[in-house]
Amino acid sequence: MKLGVFICHCGSNIGATVDCQTVAKNALTFPDVAFATDTMYTCSEPGQAQIVNAIKEHNLDGVVVASCTPRMHEPTFRRTLERAGLNKYMFEMANIREHVSWIGRDTEANTNKATELVRIAVEKLRRNNPLFSKYFDATKRVMVIGAGVAGIQAALDCADAGLEVVLVERENHIGGKMAKLDKTFPTVDCSSCILGPKMVDVAQHPKIKLLAASEVTKVSGYVGNFEVAIKRRATYVDWDKCTGCGTCMEKCPSKKNDDLFNECVGKTTAINIPFPQAIPKKAAINPKYCRKLTSGKCGVCAKVCPTGAINYEMKDVDVTETVGAIVAATGYDLMDWKSYYPEYGGGRYPDVITALQYERIMSASGPSAGHIVRPSDGKEPKSIVFIQCVGSRDRSIDRPYCSGFCCMYTAKQAFMTRDHIQDSKCYVFYMDIRAPGKMYDEFTRRVIEESKVEYIRGRVSVIEPDGKGQYIVRGVDTLLGKPVEVKADLVVLAVGIEASHGAGKLAETLHISYDHYGFFMESHVKLRPVETNTAGVFLAGVAQGAKDIPASVAQGSAAAAKVIGLLSKDKLESDPQISSVNIARCVGCGKCIKVCPFQAIVEQTIRGEKKAQVIEAVCQGCGLCSATCPQGAIQLSHFTDNQILAEVDALCRS
Amino acid sequence: MNIAYYPGCSGHGTSVEYEKSTQAVCKALGIVLEELPDWSCCGSTPAHARDHVLSSALGARNLSIAAGQGAKRVATPCPSCLANLKAAKSRMECEDFRGRVNSLLKTPCPEELPDSVSILQILLEDIGLDAIKAKVVNPIRGIKVAPYYGCLLSRPKELMQFDDPENPVSMDQIMMALGAEVVPFPMKTECCGAAMGIPRRDISARLTGRLLQTAHDFGADAIVVACPLCHMNLDLRQKQAAKAAHLDFSMPVLYYTQLMGLALGLPKDDLGLNKLCISADGVLKKIEEAKNAAPAEAQKVEEVSA
Numbered sequence: 001m002k003l004g005v006f007i008c009h010c011g012s013n014i015g016a017t018v019d020c021q022t023v024a025k026n027a028l029t030f031p032d033v034a035f036a037t038d039t040m041y042t043c044s045e046p047g048q049a050q051i052v053n054a055i056k057e058h059n060l061d062g063v064v065v066a067s068c069t070p071r072m073h074e075p076t077f078r079r080t081l082e083r084a085g086l087n088k089y090m091f092e093m094a095n096i097r098e099h100v101s102w103i104g105r106d107t108e109a110n111t112n113k114a115t116e117l118v119r120i121a122v123e124k125l126r127r128n129n130p131l132f133s134k135y136f137d138a139t140k141r142v143m144v145i146g147a148g149v150a151g152i153q154a155a156l157d158c159a160d161a162g163l164e165v166v167l168v169e170r171e172n173h174i175g176g177k178m179a180k181l182d183k184t185f186p187t188v189d190c191s192s193c194i195l196g197p198k199m200v201d202v203a204q205h206p207k208i209k210l211l212a213a214s215e216v217t218k219v220s221g222y223v224g225n226f227e228v229a230i231k232r233r234a235t236y237v238d239w240d241k242c243t244g245c246g247t248c249m250e251k252c253p254s255k256k257n258d259d260l261f262n263e264c265v266g267k268t269t270a271i272n273i274p275f276p277q278a279i280p281k282k283a284a285i286n287p288k289y290c291r292k293l294t295s296g297k298c299g300v301c302a303k304v305c306p307t308g309a310i311n312y313e314m315k316d317v318d319v320t321e322t323v324g325a326i327v328a329a330t331g332y333d334l335m336d337w338k339s340y341y342p343e344y345g346g347g348r349y350p351d352v353i354t355a356l357q358y359e360r361i362m363s364a365s366g367p368s369a370g371h372i373v374r375p376s377d378g379k380e381p382k383s384i385v386f387i388q389c390v391g392s393r394d395r396s397i398d399r400p401y402c403s404g405f406c407c408m409y410t411a412k413q414a415f416m417t418r419d420h421i422q423d424s425k426c427y428v429f430y431m432d433i434r435a436p437g438k439m440y441d442e443f444t445r446r447v448i449e450e451s452k453v454e455y456i457r458g459r460v461s462v463i464e465p466d467g468k469g470q471y472i473v474r475g476v477d478t479l480l481g482k483p484v485e486v487k488a489d490l491v492v493l494a495v496g497i498e499a500s501h502g503a504g505k506l507a508e509t510l511h512i513s514y515d516h517y518g519f520f521m522e523s524h525v526k527l528r529p530v531e532t533n534t535a536g537v538f539l540a541g542v543a544q545g546a547k548d549i550p551a552s553v554a555q556g557s558a559a560a561a562k563v564i565g566l567l568s569k570d571k572l573e574s575d576p577q578i579s580s581v582n583i584a585r586c587v588g589c590g591k592c593i594k595v596c597p598f599q600a601i602v603e604q605t606i607r608g609e610k611k612a613q614v615i616e617a618v619c620q621g622c623g624l625c626s627a628t629c630p631q632g633a634i635q636l637s638h639f640t641d642n643q644i645l646a647e648v649d650a651l652c653r654s
Numbered sequence: 655m656n657i658a659y660y661p662g663c664s665g666h667g668t669s670v671e672y673e674k675s676t677q678a679v680c681k682a683l684g685i686v687l688e689e690l691p692d693w694s695c696c697g698s699t700p701a702h703a704r705d706h707v708l709s710s711a712l713g714a715r716n717l718s719i720a721a722g723q724g725a726k727r728v729a730t731p732c733p734s735c736l737a738n739l740k741a742a743k744s745r746m747e748c749e750d751f752r753g754r755v756n757s758l759l760k761t762p763c764p765e766e767l768p769d770s771v772s773i774l775q776i777l778l779e780d781i782g783l784d785a786i787k788a789k790v791v792n793p794i795r796g797i798k799v800a801p802y803y804g805c806l807l808s809r810p811k812e813l814m815q816f817d818d819p820e821n822p823v824s825m826d827q828i829m830m831a832l833g834a835e836v837v838p839f840p841m842k843t844e845c846c847g848a849a850m851g852i853p854r855r856d857i858s859a860r861l862t863g864r865l866l867q868t869a870h871d872f873g874a875d876a877i878v879v880a881c882p883l884c885h886m887n888l889d890l891r892q893k894q895a896a897k898a899a900h901l902d903f904s905m906p907v908l909y910y911t912q913l914m915g916l917a918l919g920l921p922k923d924d925l926g927l928n929k930l931c932i933s934a935d936g937v938l939k940k941i942e943e944a945k946n947a948a949p950a951e952a953q954k955v956e957e958v959s960a
Contacts, residue, residue: 342820348838464840467871 148176150541153556223536266367391496671926793833796944863899
């Protein structure tokens, strides 16, 4: 074999603490190395050209580049080799940046270590074999899980590109949290007015199949060919017959139930349409509240329904969809502030509410028809206190992150309050003001200067009712250095967000990772925010991390672009760095089948004997099977036992 | 049941009515309080503010005596004593600290020191609300009470391990079992000024003034406490607080054990009601009036449930 070795300086990143020239000289002494040099920036155009030339001039069979982490430029250099006519798997990288020069400044130690890393990379390369991808068909359909604004955008963009879309939504209606908002910052556009047209487009688009009141239960298969099992919840109303007339709601006798759409401000009937602009505009029965379903007595809605759409016998239905790609856009929920902030009343005080509850109160389609009133006595509040960062940026309760949009919506809510109630006095207790987006800071400035909302920099330590119907909010003004007490009629808490309930379970169903807080993990937080490390599964919206509506919409379109790109090819290319079974060695113990996290290994029978078989398209190349196999029968291509042991051997001998 | 008992210094002094009523109530409920022989100061605020080793040594000495009596638990009515006894045991788990404490004591402490609990906790957990309710002969209906817990009974959460640190309900539950109406007093754990009552009376007066005003605004007829220092600030110094906060009412402040004694039908002389600075006569009168109206009430109840 004739191998080439390139030691990168990476400017001063590596060059400052590693003597690259010496490493290159040392490399020339390694077996099979025909060419070695050091260079400034290997990944640059001249750097890559140098590799191509060397391959041609010296007839090289393989290349080692000692530079940054393979996560950075392995794909880059593999493409370089292909341009030079070599198989891209005849390439190895030695990480002498993250693993050497970025660790310490001892030049001698670093140069030694870099040399060793190059040595073992060469040893591996000597045992590498060319690998060849296979090609397989892909279903040109995409599933979008979650029909909030991000999911809706992703669905529309995919459908407009000609793909069939299956949009799965857990609630009975689409629109997510945005459908609950009254107005949106910074333009103070009415939320339903801007979201409504998109929701209608989704409902009417010929390429979009909307499955509301449904949840994904199981995902099997692989990119291009996912098989997804969905449970369609019984709504006890036949949506093919229901016209959304609302007569059932008028006549339902069970009227005092928690109104979940209105965030439990106000009560609703057991059968209901959540709000007038709901899509689908269909009624659904909540079985917990329905008298007929709990005790067998009633049946009024069935009697009054003009189309006979009520069906008390309805059961949950399981369906299956086959899709080529999945977009997870499951959004968020508010954290349980009542448990974490007992000093704010722990939920015992009716006039201490969340911002989302306040949004429903302000909404014209909400429980008070848009009139701002106190939940306790229905009177109009004159003194309203807003508290920011309730459950965000708080390490003491393990919620250190910022929820991203509360500073902006608090300003909007204060602005709207001053507009609705001309003689009101509004206070905002804040830690910092985060207003990074377009026209955001101008908006918060306007709220402070023109709406005359009093912004107090400090936290609130306790909220106490004063026995006369008002609340004493005790906090501190850190700019004045004084404690502060405000008498409030209403207190609105900007409660921190957390991943949507059940997100962790869904992530495991989709075989994607999620972080400590339940937010889905992207491939790279800066450069690949809508992709996951699982081929064919993409992310959009707050499910990936706190963000506002423009960013969610942008990610919805971005995820759609990735899906369209993926499914635009006639066939998908499989990664050849996967496991394969040497059936001569396999004893059919089945351990690899049990241990594979992707269920990519199945049992087959050859000449009457049990053997393992890898489903190539599903295998993700993690290597667990190879480590588990007691016979060494299943090997991971490009990371075989022999290849890895050669590295260890070389390291131990030197 | 028998339990080792640590009365604390104020029991024989400024809070003698708390000690008397505690003894009476425990006797009536079958709790035998075995006072520790030769008990001494628990360490409390002066020692604790000066030197933790000293304050723990003082506390540990008493725990050693209890251990010597074969006690697994020590009960005390005073929250400050309780906090110091608990803190002593907790700090002594560190070997280095234990060594320093033992060097201050005549005889070193045993490895295993008894746990400390409040009388309130014993009543709630060992006796139980049902047993207390069963023994009530004069339900104290007709009055509204505001239970005030002060800073120590349930805080710090990890040390006291009793009730909720932000919204404790142990006294609320006992009061309700006795038949009283409990108002949703929001300042249950707000500071009364504590030991500031001596060096900075103005701070104490302002804080207790606020507590008294809030209880009054919530319609309470009396404040109920479980701490001698809270009682001193709210009762002994109520006139000072009233002057500083311009209060136009007087609010009786009773120990919860005194109300328990009344409900259990114990003789008034055993409850030390005459030791209260702000007279509780108004409260007693209301209870009496409610009792006299009771037969009519009882009849109404019977009619409803029939």
